Amino acid sequence: METNHSSNIWTEKYRPSNFEDVFGQDEIVKRVKNLVGSINIPHMLFSGPAGIGKSTLAIIVAKELFKEFWKENYLELNASDARGIDVIRQEVKNFARTKSLGSVPFKIIFLDEADALTKEAQHALRRTMENYTGTCRFVLSCNYSSKIIDPIQSRCVVFRFKLLEKKDVAKVILKIAEKEGLKIDDRAIQVLYEGSEGDCRRAINLLQASASISPIITEEIINILLSSAKPKDIRVVLDYALAGDFEKAREKLLDVMLKESISGTDVIKAIQKEVWNLDVEPHIKVKLTEKTGEIEFRLVEGSDEFVQLQALLASFVLVGLGKN
Amino acid sequence: MTTPLSEKYRPNKFSEIMGQNLAIDKLKAFFNSFNMKLAKKKAILLYGPPGTGKTTLAHVLAKEVEYELFELNASDLRNRAKLDEILKPSTLQKSLFSKGKIILVDEADGITSTEYGGLAELIALIEKTKFPMVITANDIWQQKFSLLRQKCELVALKEVRYEIILEILKEILEKEVKNVELDLLKSIAAKSRGDLRAALNDLQSVIYNNNIGEFNEKDIGEREKNLDIFNAMKNIFKCKTTKETTEAYDNVQMETDQISLWLEKNIPTEYHGEDLARAFEALSKADIFKGRIYRQQHWRFMEYQNFFLTAGISAARRIKSNAESFTKYQQPTRILKIWMNNQNNARKKTIAEKYAEYTHTSRKRAMKDFFLISLILNNESAKKLDLSEQEKDFLEERKNSLRVMHGLNRFAEKKV
Numbered sequence: 207m208e209t210n211h212s213s214n215i216w217t218e219k220y221r222p223s224n225f226e227d228v229f230g231q232d233e234i235v236k237r238v239k240n241l242v243g244s245i246n247i248p249h250m251l252f253s254g255p256a257g258i259g260k261s262t263l264a265i266i267v268a269k270e271l272f273k274e275f276w277k278e279n280y281l282e283l284n285a286s287d288a289r290g291i292d293v294i295r296q297e298v299k300n301f302a303r304t305k306s307l308g309s310v311p312f313k314i315i316f317l318d319e320a321d322a323l324t325k326e327a328q329h330a331l332r333r334t335m336e337n338y339t340g341t342c343r344f345v346l347s348c349n350y351s352s353k354i355i356d357p358i359q360s361r362c363v364v365f366r367f368k369l370l371e372k373k374d375v376a377k378v379i380l381k382i383a384e385k386e387g388l389k390i391d392d393r394a395i396q397v398l399y400e401g402s403e404g405d406c407r408r409a410i411n412l413l414q415a416s417a418s419i420s421p422i423i424t425e426e427i428i429n430i431l432l433s434s435a436k437p438k439d440i441r442v443v444l445d446y447a448l449a450g451d452f453e454k455a456r457e458k459l460l461d462v463m464l465k466e467s468i469s470g471t472d473v474i475k476a477i478q479k480e481v482w483n484l485d486v487e488p489h490i491k492v493k494l495t496e497k498t499g500e501i502e503f504r505l506v507e508g509s510d511e512f513v514q515l516q517a518l519l520a521s522f523v524l525v526g527l528g529k530n
Numbered sequence: 531m532t533t534p535l536s537e538k539y540r541p542n543k544f545s546e547i548m549g550q551n552l553a554i555d556k557l558k559a560f561f562n563s564f565n566m567k568l569a570k571k572k573a574i575l576l577y578g579p580p581g582t583g584k585t586t587l588a589h590v591l592a593k594e595v596e597y598e599l600f601e602l603n604a605s606d607l608r609n610r611a612k613l614d615e616i617l618k619p620s621t622l623q624k625s626l627f628s629k630g631k632i633i634l635v636d637e638a639d640g641i642t643s644t645e646y647g648g649l650a651e652l653i654a655l656i657e658k659t660k661f662p663m664v665i666t667a668n669d670i671w672q673q674k675f676s677l678l679r680q681k682c683e684l685v686a687l688k689e690v691r692y693e694i695i696l697e698i699l700k701e702i703l704e705k706e707v708k709n710v711e712l713d714l715l716k717s718i719a720a721k722s723r724g725d726l727r728a729a730l731n732d733l734q735s736v737i738y739n740n741n742i743g744e745f746n747e748k749d750i751g752e753r754e755k756n757l758d759i760f761n762a763m764k765n766i767f768k769c770k771t772t773k774e775t776t777e778a779y780d781n782v783q784m785e786t787d788q789i790s791l792w793l794e795k796n797i798p799t800e801y802h803g804e805d806l807a808r809a810f811e812a813l814s815k816a817d818i819f820k821g822r823i824y825r826q827q828h829w830r831f832m833e834y835q836n837f838f839l840t841a842g843i844s845a846a847r848r849i850k851s852n853a854e855s856f857t858k859y860q861q862p863t864r865i866l867k868i869w870m871n872n873q874n875n876a877r878k879k880t881i882a883e884k885y886a887e888y889t890h891t892s893r894k895r896a897m898k899d900f901f902l903i904s905l906i907l908n909n910e911s912a913k914k915l916d917l918s919e920q921e922k923d924f925l926e927e928r929k930n931s932l933r934v935m936h937g938l939n940r941f942a943e944k945k946v
Contacts, residue, residue: 214911217889261890284892319892407891408899415905419933420941427941434901434936452798452806460864464871467897504814509821512864513794517814520807527803 216414217407220382221262223269230374231259234365238263241363242270245310249335249344251320251359253351254367257405260347264316267345271314275307279314286319291327295334302338313342320346321353328355335361369404372396378406379413383423388413390423397425401432440476444484447519448526455519460512470511474502477518490525497521536730539702540586542593549694550583556685557587557664561595561632564662571683573656573663575638577670578687581725584666587687588634591664600661601634631661638667638678649674656681669783671759673865689724698726699733708737759784759792763859766793767800771844778840786835790816791862793843799857805847812842877924881907884915904928 222228225239241247247267252260261282268280281301288294298315306313323331332355335344344362348354351364376395383390390413402408416427439462446455463473478498481491501518508514541547544554553576563569576584592599641648656663670679696719703710714736722729765778779789790813797809816838819831882896885903889896896903904925907915912922933939 214908214914215885215889215906256895265890282890284886287886287893318890408902411899411902411906415902418905418908419938422941424941427938430936430938431902431905434932460867464868467875501814504818507821508814508817509824510790510817513790513810513817514814516794517807517810520810524804524807 216382217410220378220410223266225266225270228259228263228266229377230370231263231367234367235263238267238365242267247343249362250346251351251354251362251364252345252347252367253364255349255369255405257402257407258367258370259406260367261316261318264345264347268314271310272308278307279310280316281313282316282318284318286322291323291330295330298334298338298342302342306341314345315342316345316347318347321348321350325355328358332357332361370406372399375399375404375406375409379409382410382413386417388417388421388423393425394423394428397428401428440473441480444477444480444522447522448484450523450526452519452523455523456516459515459519470505470515471502473515474498474505486525494522494525534731535702535734536727539730541590544590544594547583547586547590548698549690550587550687553587553685553687557591560683561591561662571681572659573665573682574685575665575667575670575678575682576685576687577667579689579725580668581722581727582687582690583726584687585636588632588664588666592632597630597632599632599634601636633659633661633663635663635665638665639669649678653677653681671861673862676861676866690726691724692719695719695722695726695729699729702730702733703737706737710736759789760859763792763796766840766844767796767847767857768855769844771841775844776837776840779836786839790839791864792859793839794864795862796859797843799860801847805849808846809843812838812846816842877921881917881921881925884917888915901932904932
């Protein structure tokens, strides 16, 4: 907490460090606080979209439980970054091997984005959780609890976090604006909230990025930042393809994928959404969507995403020819 | 130990080399123009299948012009330090004992492209050298050689013709005072598929194994001939689809992945409309089988992968094409593009990693939001994240270009 307040990254500087500072999750905060008060906490599963306080609450639990020893007794892992379950098990093993510091008889392991693990990896995780129950408590976080296997869910107390409302995000934004000497109006806050889709981390990042340009935060700046951060070129790719220029289409596609570092699956999703906006007959849209679905399936079966996407572009070219 | 026949009878003069007249002329022309400082390029790249005389040509050139040949076997020099040590002095000082120096880099295929910087060093050397350089390689169409190809005069050596190999075998037998049945000699020549060195090695194994009678034709390993990728593509795209089509890549010494990239690149130049869609459908199916091979280790699926890459793509053509028409096939550029992008992204990645750890978030998300992050980070937070000087420079540069690109500077004047 002392280091955080001098931080220049606002998501850290203004990260709540006790239960009272957490906005918008009152019910969950109350229940978790009671559990921490009883000292013997169970494994927990925090479920909900990004940027609504899951990691923050896990850190607060550790701080409240372990006080000055919280850093020694708290391990944070990210399942989407760690290379496979073996790495996670090894880190857990190393961490759980030593006794906890202080009076609390266990340590806390926070595994962020646990739904990034495959089913098999989750079963391995379940065994790991059982092996170290004596010395560790696990706090898992996920975006969708349906992606966590039942045996893990049944071992955890599940907390479903709410999407933050506009008034909660606005409270955070106004507090930061005041401390940092920024000027911001209601319109800008509205755009900030909509643009970040209730993700408080993203809202704060947008605010700080705007503030790095000017201390007067306007709707206009935020809109520029929002539109620059969003990939919008998939339509251009499809337009080239429908106009019959296959080579331009695929060149543009590769550029977009590399520049935005997006995966083939992300591209397919964007294409599938864009098909409805194309200027073609409805029955052709149906055909294109069917083809898109087929290629999405092949992405899973195949090995080279770009080959599969080119096959999709080639069928768009064909449709474009039929149209004329 | 006996000297290999291929060494013992290596030609000493251009006039002793048979069947490579075109290459000889080009080599001579390169050397002359280099000496008159007219050469556009400072190195000549002799490429072709093994045993066609690439190294021999370099040796003969040195002898004919009485230059010292400074030979480097690239397979032995896999790292930058060694290339530095051996190559650099020779380019910076003049030869003491002869009129001049020719640098020979033999078997460039063995030079690594990235790990130790072998190729980069070689290219730097070509730029610096004061002496003509001769480089030999089997397959120069690999991605890693694209820059090298631009820096060199390219000369292709063809497989040595069957009649010429047979004639050479006969001559050598005479000099060795040995006798081998003509039929066996013919079969050695035929099986060598234009690889003279292989033919000579086979001959040697026959004449120095006293029991010639037991010699089995199978002992002469089937020499794979490197029918180059261009021919294979011509075969696929322009010829009638027959059972032989499925063997189109049998003699192409290239990984299937690489072949697939060549196809991907060139399908749109050969096929349009329905043909194009059908060809990519075949490529897509081949890729599915490849995925299944990887995941299930079911190697028999390679049959199907190959089928779609050959007959599948060949039969995609419904509009008859002219088999005699000439198409200049392009080499694939996708992997290079990805590689260059990764180079650019490497620094971005390390910064995102540090940011992710500091802010309890995932690297993936940090990469996704990098646009905002690069605006947010300033000198002080850079210190907190323990960013290196290069990382700071990278950020600064990016920040400025973002501000310009999105016209953000016009907001900067205002004060609260």
